[in-house]
Amino acid sequence: MAAIQLQGVEKVYRGKVHALRRVSIDVMDGEIFGLLGPNGAGKSTLVKIIMTVIHASNVSGTLLGKPIGDRKTLESIGYLPEHHRFPYYLTGKQVLDHYGALCKVGRKDRITRASSLLSRLGLSGWENKKVGTYSKGMLQRLGIAQALMNDPKLLILDEPTDGVDPVGRREIRDLLAELREEGRAVFLNSHLLSELEMVCDRVAIMVKGKVTMQGTIDSLTVDSRRYEITTLGSIPEWAIELADDVSENSFTLLGDDPSKIQPILDRLRSENIIIVSVQPVRENLEDLFMRAVDNTDAPGAIR
Structure with missing residues (x-):
C-alpha cells in the first residue's frame, strides 16, 4: 500500500511565486524514500503541505489510504520539522512525555516508550537533564525520538541528521533500517546526499519546485x-x-x-x-543531483 500518494501538488504564493509545480510522489509501506534538492527547491514546503501545516494551491492524494488533512490519520504519523524547538527548561524525558500526551498515548506507554527511545537514540544518561544543555546533535536525536512516541506507521523527517556527528548519523541510519524492516514507511527530506544514498530505497530530486527525477538509486545512477x-x-x-x-x-x-x-x-x-x-x-548520487540541477538551468528548461 502507498503510505503517501501525491498527485499534481501545487503551491503558488500571491499568485506569482510557484513554490511547487505539479509534484507527484508515491511512498510505499516498508520503504525509505528520500527527497533531495538545493535550498529553496520546495522540499520543506511539500512536507508542510503533507502535514497540513500550510495549504496547497492544488493537492490530490492520500496519507495511509485517507485523504490528506484527515485528522485521525495525522495521529498515526510521526513528524520531525526542519527547525524544531523544545522548551529549554524541560528534561528529555519530560519532552517525550509531553509529546506522547499530545498524541493521546497512555501514561504507562509514555513512560515505557520514552525510556526505550532515549536509549535507542543514544541519549541514555541525559533523560533527566534539561534540553537547554543539549548539543544540536542531541536535540536532533530527541526530535526523532518524539516523532516515534506515537508508534507511527509513517515517519516524516525533515533534515533528521542536520548537526549530528558521523557516529550519530550511522546510528540514525541503523534505526531507520530497523523501522523499514518493521514495515513502516519513512519519508526523508535532506540535503545530505551521501546519507540518502546509503539508506534510501528510492529518491526524488526536486529543483525549482518540480520533481525532475524519481526512482531507485540503482536505476537513476546508471549513466546510459x-x-x-x-x-x-x-x-x-x-x-x-x-x-x-x-x-x-x-x-x-x-x-x-x-x-x-x-x-x-x-x-x-x-x-x-x-x-x-x-x-x-x-554515477553517485551527487553526480546525478548536479546533472538534474544543470539540466534545469539549461535554456528551455521548465521554470
Whole structure:
C-alpha cells in the first residue's frame, strides 16, 4: 500500500511565486524514500503541505489510504520539522512525555516508550537533564525520538541528521533500517546526499519546485550515455584516442547509442584483445543531483 500518494501538488504564493509545480510522489509501506534538492527547491514546503501545516494551491492524494488533512490519520504519523524547538527548561524525558500526551498515548506507554527511545537514540544518561544543555546533535536525536512516541506507521523527517556527528548519523541510519524492516514507511527530506544514498530505497530530486527525477538509486545512477570497457592487458592507441576517460586497463566511451559500441568491441576482438567486461558507468548520487540541477538551468528548461 502507498503510505503517501501525491498527485499534481501545487503551491503558488500571491499568485506569482510557484513554490511547487505539479509534484507527484508515491511512498510505499516498508520503504525509505528520500527527497533531495538545493535550498529553496520546495522540499520543506511539500512536507508542510503533507502535514497540513500550510495549504496547497492544488493537492490530490492520500496519507495511509485517507485523504490528506484527515485528522485521525495525522495521529498515526510521526513528524520531525526542519527547525524544531523544545522548551529549554524541560528534561528529555519530560519532552517525550509531553509529546506522547499530545498524541493521546497512555501514561504507562509514555513512560515505557520514552525510556526505550532515549536509549535507542543514544541519549541514555541525559533523560533527566534539561534540553537547554543539549548539543544540536542531541536535540536532533530527541526530535526523532518524539516523532516515534506515537508508534507511527509513517515517519516524516525533515533534515533528521542536520548537526549530528558521523557516529550519530550511522546510528540514525541503523534505526531507520530497523523501522523499514518493521514495515513502516519513512519519508526523508535532506540535503545530505551521501546519507540518502546509503539508506534510501528510492529518491526524488526536486529543483525549482518540480520533481525532475524519481526512482531507485540503482536505476537513476546508471549513466546510459557512458560505457566502461575493461580489457586484459594494455589498451591500443586507437582506443585511447576514442576514449572519454582512460585508466590502466579500462577506458570509458561517451555515446547516446549503445550500438555504436559494437564496432569498437569487434575491432578489439579482431586484434586478439581480451574483453573482460562492458558495462554502463554508474554515477553517485551527487553526480546525478548536479546533472538534474544543470539540466534545469539549461535554456528551455521548465521554470
